[in-house]
Amino acid sequence: DAKTTQPPSMDCAEGRAANLPCNHSTISGNEYVYWYRQIHSQGPQYIIHGLKNNETNEMASLIITEDRKSSTLILPHATLRDTAVYYCIVSFDYKLSFGAGTTVTVRA
């Protein structure tokens, strides 16, 4: 069973920041927070991950609360190509458990 809770869907305006929340209140101390996205008919694409600290890469930023019970993925300037299903996963090993994710629709 997935150990995260995400809103089923959200809309975002092109060019604006998209903030995707994820609740993982039962996270263990050695579990990482991972974000992936999937565009129809393709495999999931890795976005970013973190353990305790906030992280940033060329795609996104990951903000993890101090108690690690929730996190937010930030897409700084959403484009139409960011329309996808976004998955938040917590895991300490390679047995990832995917939930239903958040369907993000970026509108022009």
Place this chain on the structure above:
Amino acid sequence: KAGVTQTPRYLIKTRGQQVTLSCSPISGHRSVSWYQQTPGQGLQFLFEYFSETQRNKGNFPGRFSGRQFSNSRSEMNVSTLELGDSALYLCASSVGGQDLDSPLHFGNGTRLTVT
């Protein structure tokens, strides 16, 4: 660097047959995982191999098996196919450290249709 390569991209089989799917990981990656994706069940973990040994296994029947070769390439086999095995089968590779501090990179999958 080339990504994870899965072959074939599409496959149509008949009930009762068996099928073998292939996965070539990213160069240097020693861990290979397999996932099944269906509209009803979502993405489900099948198994993970590291250095030719199965390190993790999901809750699938014994008809689903896999192996990994010394060059880290992996195959998964499904015997006695059932209609419910129709799915997108995804392979993912990772450097394969002890913990999950290196991301999994997925291929685009093999779409299996059982008729």
